[in-house]
Amino acid sequence: MSTTPATADQTAPQTAQQAAGKPVFDPAAVRDDFPLLGVEVNGEPLVYLDSAATSQRPRAVLDAERRFLETVNSAVHRGAHTLAAEATELFEGARATVAGFVGAEPEQLVWTSGATAGLNLVAYSLGNAAAGRAVPGHEDAVRQWVPGPGDDIVVTEAEHHANLVPWLELAARTGAAVRAIPVHDDGTLDLDAAGALLTPRTRVLAFSHVSNVLGVVNPVEQLVALAREATGGTALTVLDACQSAPHLPLDLPALGVDVAVFSGHKVLGPNGIGALYGRAEVLEALPPFLLGGSMITTVTLEGAEYLPPPQRFEAGTQPVSQAVALAAAVDYQRAVADRFGTDALLAHERALERQLRHGLRELPGIRLLGDAAGTDDGTVERVALQAFEVDGVHAHDVGQLLDARGVAVRVGHHCAQPLHRRFGTTASVRASAGIYTTAHDVDVFLDALSGVRSYFGVA
Amino acid sequence: MAGLDSLYQELILDHAKRRLGATDLAELPELTESTCGATSHQRNPICGDEITLRVTLDGEVVSDIAWEGLGCSISQASASMLTDLARGTTTAELAQLTEGFREAMRSKGQLPLDEERYGDAAALSGVSKFTARVKCAMLAWVALEDATRRARPTTG
Numbered sequence: 001m002s003t004t005p006a007t008a009d010q011t012a013p014q015t016a017q018q019a020a021g022k023p024v025f026d027p028a029a030v031r032d033d034f035p036l037l038g039v040e041v042n043g044e045p046l047v048y049l050d051s052a053a054t055s056q057r058p059r060a061v062l063d064a065e066r067r068f069l070e071t072v073n074s075a076v077h078r079g080a081h082t083l084a085a086e087a088t089e090l091f092e093g094a095r096a097t098v099a100g101f102v103g104a105e106p107e108q109l110v111w112t113s114g115a116t117a118g119l120n121l122v123a124y125s126l127g128n129a130a131a132g133r134a135v136p137g138h139e140d141a142v143r144q145w146v147p148g149p150g151d152d153i154v155v156t157e158a159e160h161h162a163n164l165v166p167w168l169e170l171a172a173r174t175g176a177a178v179r180a181i182p183v184h185d186d187g188t189l190d191l192d193a194a195g196a197l198l199t200p201r202t203r204v205l206a207f208s209h210v211s212n213v214l215g216v217v218n219p220v221e222q223l224v225a226l227a228r229e230a231t232g233g234t235a236l237t238v239l240d241a242c243q244s245a246p247h248l249p250l251d252l253p254a255l256g257v258d259v260a261v262f263s264g265h266k267v268l269g270p271n272g273i274g275a276l277y278g279r280a281e282v283l284e285a286l287p288p289f290l291l292g293g294s295m296i297t298t299v300t301l302e303g304a305e306y307l308p309p310p311q312r313f314e315a316g317t318q319p320v321s322q323a324v325a326l327a328a329a330v331d332y333q334r335a336v337a338d339r340f341g342t343d344a345l346l347a348h349e350r351a352l353e354r355q356l357r358h359g360l361r362e363l364p365g366i367r368l369l370g371d372a373a374g375t376d377d378g379t380v381e382r383v384a385l386q387a388f389e390v391d392g393v394h395a396h397d398v399g400q401l402l403d404a405r406g407v408a409v410r411v412g413h414h415c416a417q418p419l420h421r422r423f424g425t426t427a428s429v430r431a432s433a434g435i436y437t438t439a440h441d442v443d444v445f446l447d448a449l450s451g452v453r454s455y456f457g458v459a
Numbered sequence: 460m461a462g463l464d465s466l467y468q469e470l471i472l473d474h475a476k477r478r479l480g481a482t483d484l485a486e487l488p489e490l491t492e493s494t495c496g497a498t499s500h501q502r503n504p505i506c507g508d509e510i511t512l513r514v515t516l517d518g519e520v521v522s523d524i525a526w527e528g529l530g531c532s533i534s535q536a537s538a539s540m541l542t543d544l545a546r547g548t549t550t551a552e553l554a555q556l557t558e559g560f561r562e563a564m565r566s567k568g569q570l571p572l573d574e575e576r577y578g579d580a581a582a583l584s585g586v587s588k589f590t591a592r593v594k595c596a597m598l599a600w601v602a603l604e605d606a607t608r609r610a611r612p613t614t615g
């Protein structure tokens with residue numbers, strides 16, 4: 001569909017970019033790379049504002065997967081035939097590319113089927129250590145992270161269920177408690193409360209870089225420092241980078257976390273692939289979660305010895321074509337960043353974030369979930385993602401009306417029930433942008449939304 | 460938005476506001492040994508819609524329905540219409556109506572509900588074309604089916 005240029009609605013940062021003669025990113029320049037964006041929905045051109053749920057894939061990604069399947073496909077790390085060797089090379093090359101995307105070394109990157117699998121890997125690994133299955137020689141290292149009776153696993157009130165339920169289960173199995181850092185009304189974390197919740201009994205601190213409902217960028221370094229202060233550095237810090245990876249350049253080692261996860265399908269890549277980053281000493285010390293082929297050195301009928309990381313955590317046949325395609329997604333994003341400049345991309349992100357938030361604020365009867373005013377003066381960083389409620393109209397009905405205009409948004413609790421409860425509701429509407437989102441998309445969305453309350457007779 | 464109007468018919472929007480049978484369940488007298496009744500709590504995990512519905516039976520007849528719930532206009536309207544329809548029916552009639560409703564909802568617009576049998580609830584026919592909304596329409600019906608089954612645990 002449209003290659004509609006950004007409208008006159010350009011907000012300050014982009015104008016500043018322009019005024020300063022810096023390169024400007026116009027998403028119209030990349031939209032044609034995404035075949036799906038050309039579809040019509042209910043007779044209207046698609047306005048896709050659900051990238052936080054899953055992003056669309058550029059042709060380069062679709063082609064890379066197809067090319068691999070048509071010319072190289074075979075099992076990796078097994079067998080000596082030519083294709084197997086080529087596939088292994090591409091698979092490991094993809095690991096290096098994706099590791100580079102988050103500032104990591106290839107050995108620090110474990111393939112998973114997605115963020116959920118990565119978080120479960122960590123929680124179950126600690127559970128296995130709690131059951132006495134520490135990696136020989138690493139008992140002391142892992143012991144400091146393993147929760148027991150009287151210990152705490154600290155999360156935040158804003159976590160996606162993927163970064164909450166595995167910890168609840170681990171706590172239930174080990175006798176530990178899960179404690180949640182509260183969220184302020186504006187969507188930022190209550191860091192004073194965090195300081196009080198983190199104690200020498202904290203074994204794990206698990207939190208999202210960006211909540212999938214609030215869009216606020218949490219102060220990772222500050223939280224890591226608070227955990228270090230409280231525990232002397234013994235707590236395992238786990239970062240859910242699902243919603244930051246699509247929007248911000250990431251350097252996970254620099255953030256100082258022990259472990260981080262993200263999903264391929266949210267960063268222009270395929271489903272069924274994701275990655276877990278871990279500091280080398282941490283991966284060394286974590287026992288495996290899934291067990292079986294490809295992760296062992298020697299197996300007897302009495303027991304098995306395991307490969308070092310990352311293979312220790314990659315049991316079974318891996319999603320190879322997806323890994324290769326995820327690397328293509330990373331390459332694609334790097335090419336766009338090289339062409340327009342990372343600053344221009346970030347400026348566009350901020351412009352969309354403001355257009356979305358300010359546009360919503362101006363409509364009557366809309367309540368934003370987390371409305372950090374500090375975003376405007378730069379004291380709070382945000383990504384272009386906003387959840388809201390419409391007074392008198394249920395989120396599901398709002399979504400239906402928007403859908404009739406071709407606008408795709410997410411409705412419901414977005415896998416964050418505790419956070420919705422904290423904001424006094426069960427469901428909200430969420431609009432979220434991707435690299436291909438234009439100011440025009442946001443305009444169409446706001447226009448469609450402005451008719452919702454009168455349709456349902458509440459305005 | 461022509462397609463939408465087949466979903467959001469006037470009657471649906473009316474019932475979503477009127478919410479027949481909606482009440483604060485905590486305010487109702489407790490069910491006792493002699494009042495044959497039961498409660499069912501159902502939720503739609505996808506969008507967070509919830510309903511708690513209480514049925515009271517007088518022999519084989521549904522003498523009362525009361526519910527409280529949160530949800531979209533389709534789920535609220537459906538609960539209201541069902542209350543209207545089911546009060547005074549026998550449990551056997553109700554089971555047939557529920558089966559017919561379920562079939563219609565699964566029919567993707569192929570099986571409209573008969574107005575004579577379903578009354579206002581026939582206006583929900585259009586929902587079956589919007590597969591993502593079928594669960595919303597079904598929620599109260601599933602709750603009533605479950606509550607009725609619990610109210611008469613050993614018969615049938």
Ligand SMILES: Cc1ncc(COP(=O)(O)O)c(C=O)c1O
Binds near residue numbers: 114162210240
């Ligand atoms: C913040 C956050 N964490 C975790 C997940 C889970 O990701 P996946 O379903 O790809 O495993 C999501 C995706 O919805 C998310 O937004």
